[in-house]
Amino acid sequence: MKDAAMNGWAEERLDELWARGRAFLGCDTAILGGAMAWVSERHLVSAISGAGGFGVIACGSMPSDLLSKEIAATRALLEGMGGERPFGVNLITMHPELDRLIDLCGEHRVSHVVLAGGLPSAASIKRVKDLGARCICFAPALALARKLVRSGADALVIEGAEAGGHIGPVSTSVLAQEILPEVPEIPIFVAGGIGRGEAILSYLEMGAAGVQIGTRFVCATECIAHPNFKKAFIRASARDAVPTIQIDPQFPVIPVRALANKGTARFMEMQRTVIDRFHNGEIDQKSAQLEIEHFWAGALRRAVIEGDVDSGSLMAGQSVGMVKREEPVAEILAELRGQAVAALTRRAARQAGG
């Protein structure tokens, strides 16, 4: 084959490989945007969907009126780009207004709702589907993936421990090996540590319908994150993105992966001090736990919006080492796609030559 023909073949082959994911999402590139609180808002989400990916609004702790505005604004931005493109909304199951937020997505005719942050109930999944939306859920282990299929989930995200933000204990490569061969029923999107097209290709060939990528989009030109936040991402290596550490089994800490900074060091120090005060009888267990839980309150917003990269929370996945510069979403997607196509081309050339 000539180079151009080979490239055409590889482009077609990639589109076949993620055909199931593209059909499910209704877009050209089966890449879901990771829902990052404060980061995944109208600008980044519309940029991802506008460029052929699938943007997802992170509702986080937003009340329903704010979410309503965000959905409307995202749709308006997309219409400004020349048409209707699908995007999703990520809701956290522990949100006190979860039912109200699901209904709101129905009112806005949101096509895909992602239920995250804990195992969603069969009732929540049904509520999403009854409104005509597709329901995507996170499966942190094989048994839970099977349970979610039984509960009616339309698709799954399996997200490994190398992801940014709230994480489970098991790495992406292990989840992919354990879950992809065993759950053919519904499309599965692989997430965590994906920063190059070769990795996307690998997971597609292992049976994934697509992937979810967060960290690589933080330094998109269209992303509203503060320049300090983006600079910290561009400077960081994979080893700088570390999970928060719990130092005492009595005092749970939710593991969150973020860039190490003064805040993470102070968090360890604070835990030790508070636990000492508990052991010395100066405070009770509940107050100690509350002090630990409140430490990071507002810290993500401080970092993303205000640019306080010293004491703020710089949630990032290990793929942060592959973030090299600020560039438009369309270029990031083109680069990822190009790497996957080039890998397919190289492989076909070797096969033809050998």
Next chain:
Amino acid sequence: MKDAAMNGWAEERLDELWARGRAFLGCDTAILGGAMAWVSERHLVSAISGAGGFGVIACGSMPSDLLSKEIAATRALLEGMGGERPFGVNLITMHPELDRLIDLCGEHRVSHVVLAGGLPSAASIKRVKDLGARCICFAPALALARKLVRSGADALVIEGAEAGGHIGPVSTSVLAQEILPEVPEIPIFVAGGIGRGEAILSYLEMGAAGVQIGTRFVCATECIAHPNFKKAFIRASARDAVPTIQIDPQFPVIPVRALANKGTARFMEMQRTVIDRFHNGEIDQKSAQLEIEHFWAGALRRAVIEGDVDSGSLMAGQSVGMVKREEPVAEILAELRGQAVAALTRRAARQAGG
């Protein structure tokens, strides 16, 4: 293509994919056995090499006379199986007798020496090569991979944080993305979390020459590990294999991945108590650090050899969830190979059909 022809094609294709690793190691299956202290001794090593893989003796803290016996016994077992098969010896760079151990490998005409446990010096690498052996080194980051190539390493292992035993901070999938496309000069073996043939295939297609697997071999029939140790592996899920945790930046703890048990819980408790005693002025920093470092002394031997799975150290990678039964090494290798071949076959069938 008929099924048999397709299968033949896939077998050949796999052999092409890891041809570089096979040629480098001098064996049929480019799978290096992970060097696990107490586990990777004559029986397991000869079983792996005898079945077409590449066994590696873990020298650990053995003195030279013991290592000498182990090498001779491994060779004798392999000769008993009907011939000369290559195997390697893993030496830890911090071993006080490192030079003596390297020379010993030369005296025994060991074909491949793996230098592990810290960055080996260019002098150590040269010493190995001057004796006529090939030198394999561990590269935990891209910059160090490049440095090791300049220092003369003949091959690299990149081992992600999902591996068992002593681990670095970065996951296998991220290391593979960062290092494989950038270091084409020498063969690279990918390690950490590999438990199925589909994952082997993925890393080969991303440019690896082969893989290194430890955890999957612990429950081999030929492995001398205590039945309790094997039972713990068969029972465990990926999420049970967790890294040791350091609770104070002043008191370093080397991260080791092992199955959580009473020992790991007690280790956290001990650290807290010792650090409290330091802060209260009861002991000095050096004594506190020593107490922390000595906690696990002998704990691996206790678990592997004596079967004390409560207080011993059950070093295991996250692929432990894919260990389902005790079975001969040859069956493990056949299963891994079969999964890779089946994945290639399925893919070719889809391509032919689409």
